[in-house]
Amino acid sequence: MTSPGTARLKALDSDHHLHPFTDFKALSEEGSRIITAASGVYIQDADGQRMLDGMAGLWCVNLGYGRQELVDAASQQMTQLPYYNTFFKTAHPPAIELAAELCRLAPDHINHVFFTGSGSEANDTMLRMVRRFWALKGKPEKQWIISRENGYHGSTVAGMSLGGMAPMHEQGGPCVPGITHIRQPYWFGEGRDMNREEFGKVCADALEARILELGPDNVAAFLAEPVQGAGGAIMPPDSYWPAVKAVLEKYDILLVIDEVICGFGRLGEWFGSQHYDLKPDLMPIAKGLSSGYLPIGGVLVGDRIAETLVQEGGEFYHGFTYSGHPVCAAVALKTLEIMQRENIVERVRDDLGPYLAKRWATLADHPLVGEARSLGLMGALELVADKATGERFDSSLAVGSMCRDTCFDTGLVMRSVGDTMIISPPLVITHDEIDALVSLARAALDETA
Ligand code: PLP
Numbered sequence: 001m002t003s004p005g006t007a008r009l010k011a012l013d014s015d016h017h018l019h020p021f022t023d024f025k026a027l028s029e030e031g032s033r034i035i036t037a038a039s040g041v042y043i044q045d046a047d048g049q050r051m052l053d054g055m056a057g058l059w060c061v062n063l064g065y066g067r068q069e070l071v072d073a074a075s076q077q078m079t080q081l082p083y084y085n086t087f088f089k090t091a092h093p094p095a096i097e098l099a100a101e102l103c104r105l106a107p108d109h110i111n112h113v114f115f116t117g118s119g120s121e122a123n124d125t126m127l128r129m130v131r132r133f134w135a136l137k138g139k140p141e142k143q144w145i146i147s148r149e150n151g152y153h154g155s156t157v158a159g160m161s162l163g164g165m166a167p168m169h170e171q172g173g174p175c176v177p178g179i180t181h182i183r184q185p186y187w188f189g190e191g192r193d194m195n196r197e198e199f200g201k202v203c204a205d206a207l208e209a210r211i212l213e214l215g216p217d218n219v220a221a222f223l224a225e226p227v228q229g230a231g232g233a234i235m236p237p238d239s240y241w242p243a244v245k246a247v248l249e250k251y252d253i254l255l256v257i258d259e260v261i262c263g264f265g266r267l268g269e270w271f272g273s274q275h276y277d278l279k280p281d282l283m284p285i286a287k288g289l290s291s292g293y294l295p296i297g298g299v300l301v302g303d304r305i306a307e308t309l310v311q312e313g314g315e316f317y318h319g320f321t322y323s324g325h326p327v328c329a330a331v332a333l334k335t336l337e338i339m340q341r342e343n344i345v346e347r348v349r350d351d352l353g354p355y356l357a358k359r360w361a362t363l364a365d366h367p368l369v370g371e372a373r374s375l376g377l378m379g380a381l382e383l384v385a386d387k388a389t390g391e392r393f394d395s396s397l398a399v400g401s402m403c404r405d406t407c408f409d410t411g412l413v414m415r416s417v418g419d420t421m422i423i424s425p426p427l428v429i430t431h432d433e434i435d436a437l438v439s440l441a442r443a444a445l446d447e448t449a
Helices: 005-014 023-028 069-080 091-105 117-137 157-162 194-212 240-251 301-314 326-339 344-365 399-410 431-448
Strands: 035-041 041-046 051-055 110-118 144-148 179-182 219-223 254-257 282-285 297-302 369-375 378-383 415-417 420-423
Touching: 005 023, 051 431, 069 326, 091 110, 091 297, 091 326, 110 117, 110 301, 117 157, 117 219, 117 254, 117 282, 117 297, 117 301, 144 194, 179 194, 194 219, 194 240, 219 240, 240 254, 282 399, 297 301, 301 378, 326 344, 344 369, 344 431, 378 399, 399 415, 399 420, 399 431, 420 431
Parallel strands: 144 179, 144 219, 219 254, 254 282
Antiparallel strands: 035 041, 041 051, 110 297, 282 297, 369 378, 378 420, 415 420
16 A cells, blocks of 8 residues: 555655666656665565565665664764765775775785775776876877676766676766776576587687787777676586686786675675786776665775876876765774674685575576576576576567566565576575565566566
8 A cells, every 4th residue: 555655655656766877757656665664685666565674775785774873983084074075195094994994805916995985986987097007108008998798887978888798888978998898707697509618718718809909009908897797696517717817918908897796795705806816907996896775885905006096106196075974984994893703704604605595596497597607695487488498588678677676575685687596695694584585586487477
């Protein structure tokens, strides 16, 4: 039953609010679901329906909802110093402490961070740093960034250009020049005519081929997510990353690993790159850094880049009003403190990730499911029209969206990317809540079938 208060909010939302990644007209006709409260791994809408948040908000509320310590950290910092910038040789304790703590937690070769307000800004910052680095090294022709089709790196002009989402490139362009995309290591979607590991090598070969096409002296960096998140929770074949690493080393090309989703425990390590034994030169971060409680991001900068930028760079003409915002930084610091105190990363690696893997895999027997995969606390289901052949549904049927809407109605937030259903729950989810998540997902599949 929709109350008059909720009806009013829905009407105002339809009339005035342009939502991100939304068909504005469709939303104004259908209305939105208004979320008003949350606790633990559950959110609640204005009609009083409770839903298990299988997406941790937007891959970010890693510590779950209702953490009073984070509220207190924000409140205390707001009282003490609600804002000051970090431009022009000023700083404040939260930004300094957070920088030091992040560098302590990061791999040994990373000892600097540049703060931003979001993951998109982090990728913009990374792009400018990469090109500046090579210019300072006397190789200004090293300009090209290679990233991947269907990768996601944000929504600013540089972020969407770096990302490989074709519909984004088509709107409001042109894209930033000097960025090119190669195929993604998406075995279920694109590689089933060969075995998984063979396909991983083919995708790494595509990187080498593109480098040779552009000329290795013109290529600055390769950018990728450890596991593609928004593209569909795509875990690459085991053969992929070692082969990519070898190619980059061969041609002296920087490795940028976008840790905006995979960082801060999602894959059972502090950084997703550690799961794949990668040594990135730069790592854009955001989301889980503050558990989504306040907006903050940054770029973790490896020593090779930092030494050049610091020693030879002069002034770096770049930064944001909210770079290192004190309240966001205080909440991020508290987030990192809680994560360590509660052994969140270890719990995902040793307990919750394996438990989810076991339970999630049970969905593979469902007639709609062509593949059920997970790593750490990220999972995906590939919906298929024919289980025996793996044939997909006609996209006009929008089966994934139907399944997502059914999930909402049955009390679970799952996301759909085409016909791939995704979960990325808070990292504090319990075994019982994982059981509930899997039961709700099965109920939604039954309903969709
Ligand atoms: N990079 C990755 C891997 C992301 O998943 C996202 C957002 O989902 C971004 C960058 C952009 O972050 P933001 O939305 O904070 O700008």
